Amino acid sequence: DAGITQSPRHKVTETGTPVTLRCHQTENHRYMYWYRQDPGHGLRLIHYSYGVKDTDKGEVSDGYSVSRSKTEDFLLTLESATSSQTSVYFCAISEVIAGDDEQFFGPGTRLTVL
Amino acid sequence: ELKVEQNPLFLSMQEGKNYTIYCNYSTTSDRLYWYRQDPGKSLESLFVLLSNGAVKQEGRLMASLDTKARLSTLHITAAVHDLSATYFCAVLVSTGNQFYFGTGTSLTVIP
Numbered sequence: 001d002a003g004i005t006q007s008p009r010h011k012v013t014e015t016g017t018p019v020t021l022r023c024h025q026t027e028n029h030r031y032m033y034w035y036r037q038d039p040g041h042g043l044r045l046i047h048y049s050y051g052v053k054d055t056d057k058g059e060v061s062d063g064y065s066v067s068r069s070k071t072e073d074f075l076l077t078l079e080s081a082t083s084s085q086t087s088v089y090f091c092a093i094s095e096v097i098a099g100d101d102e103q104f105f106g107p108g109t110r111l112t113v114l
Numbered sequence: 115e116l117k118v119e120q121n122p123l124f125l126s127m128q129e130g131k132n133y134t135i136y137c138n139y140s141t142t143s144d145r146l147y148w149y150r151q152d153p154g155k156s157l158e159s160l161f162v163l164l165s166n167g168a169v170k171q172e173g174r175l176m177a178s179l180d181t182k183a184r185l186s187t188l189h190i191t192a193a194v195h196d197l198s199a200t201y202f203c204a205v206l207v208s209t210g211n212q213f214y215f216g217t218g219t220s221l222t223v224i225p
Contacts, residue, residue, distance in 0.1 A: 031211050042118075042202055042215040043157075050211065058212065090156065094211060100164055101145065101206060103213055105156045 003027045004106035006091050012112045019078040021109050023091030025071075031094040032074040033103070034058075034066060036087040043090065049074055081113045116141045118205055120216035127193050128224050135219045137186040137203035145206040146179050146186045147213070150199045157202065161188075193223045 003026035013019050023032060031050055035043040035058075045058030047066040055066050063085060065077045078085055091106040117140040127133050137146070145164055149157040161170045163179035163186060170177050174197065176189045186203055204215045 033213070035215075040123075040217060042120075042217040043204075044215070045212060048212065059214075092213075094213075100162055101211065102159060102162055103147065103204075104159065107156050 004091060004093060004104065006089075006106040006109050008109060009107065010110045012114065013081050014114050015082055016080050019081050019111065019113075021076045021089055021091075021111070023074045023076070023106055025074075025093055027093075027095075028071055029093040029095055030071075032068065033092040033094070034064075034074065034076045035090045035092065036060065036085075037090060037108075038087050046076065046089075081111075083113050085111065086113045087111060116205075116207065116214050118203060118214050118216040120201075120203055120219050122219060123217060124220050124222075126222045126224060127190075129194055130192050132192065133190050135188040135190070135201055135221075137188070137216055139184050139186075139203075139205045139214070139216075141184075141205065141207060141214075143181075143184075143205040143207060146177075147204045147206070148177050148186070148188055149202045149204065151202065151218070152199050160201075190221070193221075195223045195225060197221060198223045 005024045007022045033048040034046040044060045049055045049068040067075045089109045094103045119138045148160040161177040166181040168179045174191045179186045200218045200220045202218045204213045
């Protein structure tokens, strides 16, 4: 499982409240990613990081911010949650195996915004 | 805008039958990935295809890549119930090391 954990695993919150999801990895991977998964859309990239304090936007970054103050943790924040952000959120890392990039996923966080 | 399209989106097939899932993508990429996801679970890597003409096989699944046509296929041979899952393809865009996913194919194998 590439040593990836996510917390919380489930969360129910109300519209307008801030929410932070945490992704933690234990193997010093440089690249980390946040995706959301919704029916009919597959996985869509929210933000990614290529090192401590180095982050960039993905295709669905509006309403989300991220921070990476140390290698092992990548935080995703919803500043003011909306019902459209109800989704399953996956964190991932990419790792070079035998010279090739491979991506491995955390267990996911199911977020419900009421 | 980069697009990764899979078809079919839903597939119901009988045990023992063969079928192919298609993945078309709109960008230049020579790295194509296939993943499997069981209901309520995370994604599991199946195949990494790295060059034109690449073919990989694992059990009843075989994946191939045609970079000129920007097409990858996942062929299922003699399906069994345990293959029921959602299958995703993804392409790697080297700029930013970003992965773009297809919408997924939900496969149900009926006894």
